[in-house]
Amino acid sequence: MSKEREPLFSAKNRKLITNPLHVDNPITVQVLGICSALAVTAKLKPSFVMMLSVIAVLTLANVIISILRNGIPPRIRIIVMLTVIASLVILVDQVLKAFVYDVSKQLSVFVGLIITNCIIMGRLEAFASANKPWPSLLDGFGNALGYGWVLIAVGFTRELFGSGTLWDYQIIPQAFYDIGYQNNGFMILPPMALIVVGIIIWIQRARSPQLIEEN
Amino acid sequence: MYSNAYIFRYAAIMVVVVAAVLSSAATFLKPMQQRNQAVDKMQSILAAAGKYDVSVDEAIPIFNEFITNMIVIDQDGNILDDYTGDKKEESEAFNINLKTELFNKSQNRDYRLPMYVVDNPDGKIYIIPLLGAGLWGPVWGNIALGEDFSRVLGVTFDHKSETPGLGAEINTPSFQNQFNGKQILDDQGRFVSIQVVKGGVSNFPANVQKHKVDAISGGTITSNGVNDMIENVLESYVPFFNKQG
Numbered sequence: 536m537s538k539e540r541e542p543l544f545s546a547k548n549r550k551l552i553t554n555p556l557h558v559d560n561p562i563t564v565q566v567l568g569i570c571s572a573l574a575v576t577a578k579l580k581p582s583f584v585m586m587l588s589v590i591a592v593l594t595l596a597n598v599i600i601s602i603l604r605n606g607i608p609p610r611i612r613i614i615v616m617l618t619v620i621a622s623l624v625i626l627v628d629q630v631l632k633a634f635v636y637d638v639s640k641q642l643s644v645f646v647g648l649i650i651t652n653c654i655i656m657g658r659l660e661a662f663a664s665a666n667k668p669w670p671s672l673l674d675g676f677g678n679a680l681g682y683g684w685v686l687i688a689v690g691f692t693r694e695l696f697g698s699g700t701l702w703d704y705q706i707i708p709q710a711f712y713d714i715g716y717q718n719n720g721f722m723i724l725p726p727m728a729l730i731v732v733g734i735i736i737w738i739q740r741a742r743s744p745q746l747i748e749e750n
Numbered sequence: 751m752y753s754n755a756y757i758f759r760y761a762a763i764m765v766v767v768v769a770a771v772l773s774s775a776a777t778f779l780k781p782m783q784q785r786n787q788a789v790d791k792m793q794s795i796l797a798a799a800g801k802y803d804v805s806v807d808e809a810i811p812i813f814n815e816f817i818t819n820m821i822v823i824d825q826d827g828n829i830l831d832d833y834t835g836d837k838k839e840e841s842e843a844f845n846i847n848l849k850t851e852l853f854n855k856s857q858n859r860d861y862r863l864p865m866y867v868v869d870n871p872d873g874k875i876y877i878i879p880l881l882g883a884g885l886w887g888p889v890w891g892n893i894a895l896g897e898d899f900s901r902v903l904g905v906t907f908d909h910k911s912e913t914p915g916l917g918a919e920i921n922t923p924s925f926q927n928q929f930n931g932k933q934i935l936d937d938q939g940r941f942v943s944i945q946v947v948k949g950g951v952s953n954f955p956a957n958v959q960k961h962k963v964d965a966i967s968g969g970t971i972t973s974n975g976v977n978d979m980i981e982n983v984l985e986s987y988v989p990f991f992n993k994q995g
Contacts, residue, residue, distance in 0.1 A: 577915020608752040608760055615764060622768045626775055633779035636786035636806075640908075697915065720967050723915040 543669065551673040555681030558746060561654045562685040563736045568654040572686055573728040575645055579702050582690030584638060585645050586683030590676060592623050593655050597675030599623075600663040607664070616659045617650075624649050654682055689731045697722030788839050794906045798892035799868055799875050814838050817877075819867035822846065825860060827989030848881045848890075855986060863986055873897045878987060880907075882979025885971040887911040889920065889979060893929075899991040900935035902944070907976065917972030928963040934984055936961070941988050943981040946973040 541548070561567045575581045599619050600607075607615050628646045631639035649655070658678050663671040694700055696719045699707035707716065721727050740746045752760075789806055792813040796804050804812050814836055820843035822831040833841035843864035854861040868875040874897045881890045887910035894903040907920040919925055929944065936942045937957075946965045947954070954962055965973040 575914055577913070581914045606760070608757045610752070611757055611761060614761070618764060618768055622772055625772055629772075629775050629779050629783075632786065633782040636783075636790060640790075693915070724968055 548670060548673055551670055552677035552680070555674075555677040556684065557681075557739070558743065560681045560685065560739075561657070561678050562682055562732065563739050564746065565654075565657070567657055568652050568682055569729075569732070571645070571648045571652055572682075572689060572732060573725045574648060576686055576690040576693055576728050576731075577697065577723045578694045579687070579690040581645065582686040585648075586679070586686050588627060588645065588649055589652065589655070589682055590679040591627055592620065592649050593658060593679040594672055594675040595623055596620050596655060597658055597663040597671040598668050600659045601666060601668040601671035604664050604666075612664065613656075613660075616656060616664075620655055620659075621650050654678060685732065685735060688735060689728055692731050693722045693727060697727075788844075791844075792839070794908065795866055795877055795879070795892050798877055798894040798904045798906045800894070800904050810839060816868060817866050818869040820844060821865045821867060822862050823865060823987070823990045824862055825855070825986065825989070827987075827991075827993040829990075830862060848879055849888075852881060852982070855982075861986070863983075865987070865990075875903060878983065880979050880983045882975050882982065884909050884912045884920075884975040885917050885969075886913070889972065889975050891920075891979075893980065893984070895934070898935075899987075899994070900933045900939075902929050902932045902934065905929040909972070912972050913969070915968075916966065917969040919966045919969060920972060920976060925963075925966060931960075932963065933960045934980075941985055941991075943977075943984055946977050948973075 555561060558564065562569065562572055571585065575585045596616070596619050600616060603615070624646055628639065658675055662674045666674070691701065694702075695706060699705060699712075699718050707718075786806075789809045792809045793804050793806075796802075796809070796813060796816060799816070801812070801816060817838060818834060820831075820833040820838050820841040821829055822843045824830055831842050833843060835841070838844055843866065846862060846864045848864070851861040851863055864879060866877040866879075868877070876895045876897075876899065878893050878895065879890070880893060881888065883889065889907060889909040889912065891905060891907035893905045895901065896903055905926050907926060909918060909920060912918040912920065932944050934941065934943055942961050945962050947962045948965050948970070951959050951962045951964055
């Protein structure tokens with residue numbers, strides 16, 4: 536018999552989920568998926584919907600590629616991966632349109648962005664094509680979550696200061712506006728997302744010295 | 751190492767499998783998607799006429815009860831079809847392809863346009879569906895006019911893929927409510943449409959303020975798209991307004 540089975544949530548497997556949240560975060564450390572982080576984070580709600588969609592697509596794509604990994608000819612592996620991602624995204628879109636039309640209207644523009652999200656290609660190429668399905672599932676879930684929390688943080692900041700609302704509910708009281716408070720219009724423009732991501736990276740590095748490269 | 755034959759076989763099988771999965775999903779889900787689209791259109795029409803928050807399940811019965819006439823008019827303002835039955839979602843007016851008709855208009859060909867009429871004791875409401883181009887994709891909506899064909903009672907806008915937080919704000923109440931009470935005809939009864947403008951409506955002369963609403967910061971191209979859409983669609987109804995008025 537082979538060696539004893541590894542427990543489902545062994546320390547190594549747990550790290551697959553926790554690492555992308557912090558020390559190996561796809562956005563703040565690997566600097567992948569920045570474009571969608573800029574595009575969808577003007578409000579909290581689309582950021583959240585984007586997070587859920589990426590979790591679904593990345594987890595499933597990772598598992599599928601991991602199952603197929605021994606049969607995929609290396610010379611066409613990128614095309615195979617793209618086909619899997621694109622089909623999953625279309626499938627998710629079709630199902631949303633049929634069952635939760637409201638959410639699908641929210642998603643509209645992001646569907647295309649999921650296909651081009653480099654985090655997904657990155658994980659398929661770097662992890663799923665060389666690992667078993669279960670660790671791949673954890674890795675996909677972890678990375679999507681790591682991507683998602685940054686999105687939520689940026690969306691939160693931009694909506695609160697840019698529109699005075701959160702999840703479309705008014706947060707900043709009318710009294711503030713009456714005494715001269717103004718929403719920061721710059722917050723809802725894409726450059727501010729880059730600056731907010733930069734601040735998150737700054738805080739993260741200041742608190743975790745292991746992330747700082749040696750010159 | 752994999753042979754070329756294997757690679758071709760692999761690619762061919764993958765393509766067939768993916769095509770089969772996607773096309774069967776599309777086929778099975780299509781009836782539900784079409785129903786959702788029809789319901790969404792009804793909710794938008796009802797919201798323009800002041801009936802907000804109609805739930806998905808109630809949309810079809812409420813629509814059939816609230817809207818009284820489904821009219822089709824031609825480019826000269828003649829009424830071609832006037833449906834008053836109970837299956838309004840199957841009427842000609844509801845299913846006109848606005849995109850095709852507006853294209854015919856731009857090519858100077860004959861076209862037909864739909865109009866939904868509410869005949870209630872407080873006066874008639876005329877609801878006109880709109881369609882135009884935003885920055886990234888189509889924008890559309892409905893505009894409800896009062897009996898004088900000038901006063902705007904309500905609008906709804908929606909979009910396929912405008913930028914969230916910028917152009918996408920056209921579907922929020924704070925933007926749409928600005929249109930309520932505006933006029934599409936001037937004091938002499940000439941068609942002037944409604945413009946979305948930069949720099950604050952209150953900075954315009956008092957006599958044109960009733961034709962203007964504030965644009966969205968950072969959404970200039972979408973705002974221009976909304977302008978063009980309202981003007982292009984409503985002007986096609988002017989012959990009809992003149993015949994009725």
